[in-house]
Amino acid sequence: MPTLPGLDALHARIDTAALGPQAEETGRIEELADGLAHVSGLPGAALNEIVTFATGAQGFVLSLAEDLIQVAFLDPMEGAEAGQSVTRTGALLSVPVGEGLLGRVIDPLGRPLDGLGPVKATERLEAERPAPEIIERDYVTEPVATGVLVIDALFAVGRGQRELIIGERGTGKTALAVDAIINQKNTDIISVYVSIGQRATAVARVIEAVREKGDLARTIFVVAPAAAEPGLRWLAPFAATSVAEWLRDRGGHALIVYDDLTKHAAVHRELALLARQPPGREAYPGDIFYLHARLLERSAKLSAARGGGSLTALPIAEIEAGNLSAYIPTNLISIADGQIVTSAALFAANQRPAVDIGLSVSRVGGKAQAGGLRKASGGIRLDYAQYLEMKMFSRFGGFADGAMKARLARGERISALLSQPRFEPVSTLAQIGLLVALGEGLLDALPVEQIADLRRAAGPALAAEPALSAFAAAPDRLDAPTRAALLETMRGVIARLGAPAP
C-alpha cells in the first residue's frame, strides 16, 4: 500500500499526544473588592495558585468558599470588571532564588525594583514551604553577632533562633535590625530584609544604610511597600523566607528581618474581611496565629545530615501605648524564642538602643554566646538591674552610702557602655575586653563621658594585640593568660584616653 508523505510523522504525533484532561479552566469575576476578586467557575483551583485576569493582571487564590474562590491581585486591578474571564495557570506562588539575588531589591514575585534588569535565577521555589521536621534540626548553639552590645551581651541571638524586636513606633526597632545586618559585613551570614507595608522612603533609607555601612552584595531586599497591592504585602514574608531557605538548605547561613509582622497581620485581616471570612478577636481571622507560626517555624538550625545550614529570624512588631499584651504582640511573643523590647521612655531619655532589660529575654541566650563572651557578661545583667532600681530610690533623697555610691557609679558606666549610636558595631573581642575591664573595676575611675570613646577605641587596640590573636579568631576560652592580656590592653587604652590609671 502506498503511504502518503508525512503520514508516519502524523501517526507518531497522534501516538504521543496528551489526550488527558487539560488543566486550563476559565472562570469569571463575580464581584470586585479592594485588591480582591470573588471568582466563580474555577472549582479545581488550588490555594496559592496563580490565575490570570483578562486585563493581563495576575492574582493568587487566597481562599476557597463553596461556589466562589477569592483571588488577591498581584498587579494593579485597573480595568478589571465583573463578568471578565479569569484563567487558571496551574502554577503556585513562587519566587526566584539563588546567588543572582545577592545585592538586589525585588518585589515578592522576584520582579526587580532597583532598575538593574531582571534577576538572574535558574530556579524558583514555592513561597509556602513546609518547615523542617524536628529530626532535621539541631540545637541552636552558635552566635549571630549583632555588634550591638546590649543584645550580644544580655540577649544573645543564636543561629536558627527567632528573636522578636517589639516596641512602639520610633523607638529604634528598624535601627537595631539594620545594625545587625550591617554587622554581617565580614561574616558568613547573608541577610534578607523584608519590608512589609513600610513607606517607600523608609525602605530607601534602610537600603542606603546597608549600601554605605554594610555589604550590599551580601544582602537581599524583598520589598512590598505600603502602596503595593495587599496581595503582594501578604506574600512578601513567605516569598522572602523561600529566598533565605535556598541559602539555608545549601549549608549556608542566613539572617532574615521581617519589618514588620504587625503590618502583615493587618493586611491578612484586610484580605480576610474582604473575602468574607468570619472575623475573630479584634476582627482578625481565626488562622492569624497559625499564619505567623508556620512562617517563623521555617527559621531553624539544620542538622549535620541536612547540611548544617541555618536561618535566623528577627521579626519586628509594633505596639501601641506600650501595650505588650495586645492580641498580635502576645501571639508573636509566644511564637518567637524571645523578645527584645524597645521602650519609648528609654528612647526619650536618650538611652539608645532603648532596650528594656526587664522585659527583654532570649530563650536561647547564653547557649549561643561565644564562650568568652558568656563568661565576661556573667554579672552585668544583675548589676545593671540593681542599678536601675537603686537609681529610682536615690532620686527620693541623698541617702546613698559608700557601697551604694560605688554600685551607682558602676551602673552609670554599664548604662553608658550599652548606649550605642547606630552604625558603630562592637566586635565580639571588644565586647569581651570591655566587659572584663568593667568587671575588674577599670571603668569606675573613667568619667562617664569617656565611656563612648573607650568603646570605640577598644576594638582596634585589642585586634592589634598579638597575644590576643588566637582568642580573637575563636573567642571561646577566656583563660587566665587571655584575661591578663585583655586587661593589660584595656589599661593601655584607658591610659591613652587620659584618665588616671586605677
Ligand SMILES: Nc1ncnc2c1ncn2[C@@H]1O[C@H](COP(=O)(O)OP(=O)(O)O)[C@@H](O)[C@H]1O
Ligand atoms: N541607637 C540609636 N542612636 C541614635 N539614634 C537612633 C538609634 N536607634 C534609632 N535611632 C533613630 O531613631 C529614629 C527611629 O528609629 P527607627 O529604627 O526608625 O524606629 P522604629 O523602627 O521603632 O519605628 C530614627 O531616626 C533612628 O535614626
Ligand SMILES: [Mg+2]
Ligand atoms: Mg521601623
